[in-house]
Amino acid sequence: MAKQRDHNQEQIDAFAQACRNAGLRLTHQRLEIYRELAAATDHPSAEVLHQRLRRRIPTLSLDTVYRTLATFARHGLINRVETVESQSRFEAKGMRHHHLICSRCREIIDFQWPAIDATALPEEIAPWGRIDTRNVVVYGICRTCLE
Structure with a gap:
């Protein structure tokens, strides 16, 4: 369990550095959106991420989640999983797959x-x-x- 926590913190630290390198402010909302996405194994949509995050951040809007994911994808911080369905799905960058x-x-x-x-x-x-x-x-x- 401690090994997983260390890996997760390393991933968050790398993300924070990538944001700084891209000139993006690392706000609480951005960090929580990334943290939730990095913990996900199901390639969630923006709507699913929003539902999960609303428990911790009740004031978080769906529009903020959409804009944040678009910003992260544009800067290469996350991957948009291309599917034939109309709803985009997302994942944190990781091992090539x-x-x-x-x-x-x-x-x-x-x-x-x-x-x-x-x-x-x-x-x-x-x-x-x-x-x-x-x-x-x-x-x-x-x-x-x-x-």
């Missing part, structure tokens, strides 16, 4: 795929410009939904 999404229940699972990460991209896209990230999103139906 890809996503498996259930088309029925919308559960998102992280997985690692080192072979894809190491594979060279096709040469015909080289003239396009600079590739910053690559992400595989796999859609299917999870075991729970199949049963």
Whole structure:
């Protein structure tokens, strides 16, 4: 448990430094939004984060959560998980990974795929410009939904 707490504090400290580097003020609300997102394992939407945070910060508006997440994503502090649904989902940056999404229940699972990460991209896209990230999103139906 202490090891997890140390890791969480290291992640928060790295986030605080990244905010300073990006010229962003580290307000109480921003810190709590990031802290909640970093603790989440379910890739929550802004609405879900807002519901969770309202217990601790009753005055927090949904608009503030949306704007904060957009700011964090724009500065590369968090990832917006691309899905086919209209509602964006978010995660704190962490180890390189890809996503498996259930088309029925919308559960998102992280997985690692080192072979894809190491594979060279096709040469015909080289003239396009600079590739910053690559992400595989796999859609299917999870075991729970199949049963």
